[in-house]
Amino acid sequence: MPDQTAIEEGLDFAPQFGADGLVTAVVTDAKSGDVLMVAHMNKDALSRTIESGEAWYYSRSRKKLWKKGESSGHVQRVVELRVDCDQDALWLKVDPLGPGACHTGRRSCFYRLVPLGQTGAVALEFREAEKAFDPRAVYGKP
């Protein structure tokens, strides 16, 4: 059982990886402040990010370590890294090299709005429908 006071008020970096070995990483654009994506890091991805100053993640779908930009060239330079109170979430402010952080081709993964003030089924609204790059050309997939 970790010491909660040490985790919250101390200076020892002690990331609290979950049962799946991961912490949540929120990625914002250092200039605009927009949230670009939410990803996950295992211990290795986090160490590589800290050492290199470029963002590495762990893909839950592909079950592998990946460097952001390894396929697309859209590397994320980390301008600042923060950890939250209970050390199970990280905030990366990044300088994105390339037009988009999202595998769908958009600048941000959060390109759709959820309207408020209603009950029942909700219809989303696009806020960034246009693609910043062509994912088929960048990733070479159909």
Next chain:
Amino acid sequence: MPDQTAIEEGLDFAPQFGADGLVTAVVTDAKSGDVLMVAHMNKDALSRTIESGEAWYYSRSRKKLWKKGESSGHVQRVVELRVDCDQDALWLKVDPLGPGACHTGRRSCFYRLVPLGQTGAVALEFREAEKAFDPRAVYGKP
């Protein structure tokens, strides 16, 4: 198996709750753009948030639904709600009523910096050491 194209490119809001019944919620200050906290929502918390325009979450530690501010009075008015490409993460831009989002008394949960460019043990640096409110007074706990 959900249809990935419908999830990513469609207008049907179909949040992809994990095996634990939760989606990740990133909360930013609508004015400053700073990330205030990372929380989680179950279906009920999400419905209440959409209906009321005020943030509800699910506490993994206390295993219960909670309305942000129910103890502290620091309600979060949701200015805008977004969903990400694969619909397993939400971004809430909020207008926080009250001085702080963090249970430790800080404005943001991300009050410590992780320095980059090093290997081995990492010493954190406070960026917001001072408390915006006294959690003992607000939560009535020692």
